[in-house]
Amino acid sequence: MLMVGSRFIGMPILSLHIGGQTAIVKRTIVDPEDLKIIAFELDGPILQDPEIGNYLMTEDIRETSPQGLVVDSADRFVNAEDVIRLNKILELNFDLNGLKVVTKEDKKFKTLGKIVDYTVDSSTLSIFQLIAQKPFMASFTDPQLTINRSQITEIDDFKVTIKDGKEKVKVEPTVEKTKDDFIPSYTNPFRKPNYSPAEDEMSDNSSSISE
Numbered sequence: 779m780l781m782v783g784s785r786f787i788g789m790p791i792l793s794l795h796i797g798g799q800t801a802i803v804k805r806t807i808v809d810p811e812d813l814k815i816i817a818f819e820l821d822g823p824i825l826q827d828p829e830i831g832n833y834l835m836t837e838d839i840r841e842t843s844p845q846g847l848v849v850d851s852a853d854r855f856v857n858a859e860d861v862i863r864l865n866k867i868l869e870l871n872f873d874l875n876g877l878k879v880v881t882k883e884d885k886k887f888k889t890l891g892k893i894v895d896y897t898v899d900s901s902t903l904s905i906f907q908l909i910a911q912k913p914f915m916a917s918f919t920d921p922q923l924t925i926n927r928s929q930i931t932e933i934d935d936f937k938v939t940i941k942d943g944k945e946k947v948k949v950e951p952t953v954e955k956t957k958d959d960f961i962p963s964y965t966n967p968f969r970k971p972n973y974s975p976a977e978d979e980m981s982d983n984s985s986s987i988s989e
Contacts, residue, residue: 779900780900781898782898783905786803787806789802791818791822792846794849795853803818804820813930814902816835817835818833820833830855831855831857831860833855833861842901870935872935874896874938877936879923879940880939891910893910904927906926906927909925
């Protein structure tokens with residue numbers, strides 16, 4: 779399932795342990811080496827506890843559901859210094875949004891636009907396409923471009939270089955599929971009809987989840 783990367787911002791983190799929301803996503807952490815989301819920076823009152831980290835590594839996510847990111851518990855949250863790989867990427871201060879998209883023609887760079895979003899494969903959290911806004915004068919007829927990851931030749935702190943500036947198509951209005959096409963391997967209380975986290979928090983948590 780493809781989804782827009784910006785949809786992750788504000789997405790609830792749902793804990794199977796308490797049967798409710800524990801935090802929300804503040805921002806995505808992308809590894810520029812393979813264009814894959816490796817972690818999410820979190821926000822929420824529970825993170826005021828010094829024993830609870832404020833990052834969630836993607837390998838600790840049990841399921842990406844329409845209601846949010848499902849984890850076992852807040853015990854899976856980490857601090858940046860706890861994970862060497864995460865800490866190294868954070869030190870790069872890398873952010874896809876805002877980078878220029880350029881193509882190299884006759885040893886010169888031609889700017890095609892600026893990245894404003896991207897689409898993600900929700901099963902692997904790999905970035906599938908970049909969504910770029912064209913420069914003002916070129917945006918009247920076709921304001922946005924989509925760039926497949928296979929077109930990318932180089933990424934640095936300021937720009938994304940692609941193979942050819944002519945191989946783009948207009949971004950579709952909706953890239954996220956709405957069909958619920960995943961099947962969890964365990965009982966997920968967050969997929970119950972008319973589910974309310976407040977109801978589960980008041981119930982006996984030990985009997986609300988079974989694997």
